[in-house]
Amino acid sequence: MKKILAILTILMIMTSFTGCGNNKDVIHAGLNAEILEINTELKGFVVKNLDKNSILGEKCYISCENDEVYYIYVDNETGETEDLTYEDFKVGDEITVDVESVENNYSLTSRVQLLTQRR
Template identity: 70%
Template sequence: MKRLMTIILLILILLFVSACGAKKVTHMGLNAEILEINTELKGFVVKSLDKDSILCEKCYISCESDNVYYIYADNETGETKDLSYNDYRVGDEITVDVNSVENGYSLTSRVQLITQRK
C-alpha cells in the first residue's frame, strides 16, 4: 500500500511539472522607446529602456493582431484613455507585453504610452 501511494505521488509530481513547463511566460511592462514606426506592417522598432531587458538594443514589435490593446494613462489625473496604433510617434516611450523575443522580433498584446501628453 505504501509503495502504491509513493508511485501515485511520483506520477502526480511528474504530471504537474510537465504541465507547468508548457505554459508561456508573458513579460509584462517592458519599457522601450519607439525608434521607427512601420505603417505598412503595423509595428514598431524599439530600443529597451531597461537594463538587461529581453528587448535588447533594437527589437521589432509587431502590432498586426486586431487584439492588440493600446492605452494611455495620465499621471496627473489618473485617467486612462484608449488609443489607436496611429496615436504613437517616433520618440514615444512605451511599455509592452511580450511572450518572447526571437531574432529581434516579438508579438505584443498591449502597448501603453508612457510619454505624457497634454
C-alpha cells in the same frame, strides 16, 4: 509496505509531469521601451529597451498587426485613461508593452501603453 512504495512512486511520477507544464502562457508585462521606427505597412514598432536585462534586447521588432492589440494612455497627473490607436504613436515615444516571448528580435504584443506624457 510494497503498496505504500507503489503509491508514492505513482504520486512522484504524476508530480513530475505536472511540474513540466508548458510555459507558453507566461506574459512579460510592462516592458519599457522607446520607439525607434514605426512600420506603417506591417503595423509594428522597432524599439530599444529602457530596462537593464530586458528580454527585448538592444533592438526588437514589436508586431501590432493583431486587431486585438490594446493601446492606452494614462495621464500621470489626473490618472485618467484614454484609448489610443496605432496611429497615435510617434518615433521617440516611450512605451510599455506586454509580450509572451522574444525570438530573433521579434515579438507579438497584446497591449501597448504610451508612457510619454502629452498635454
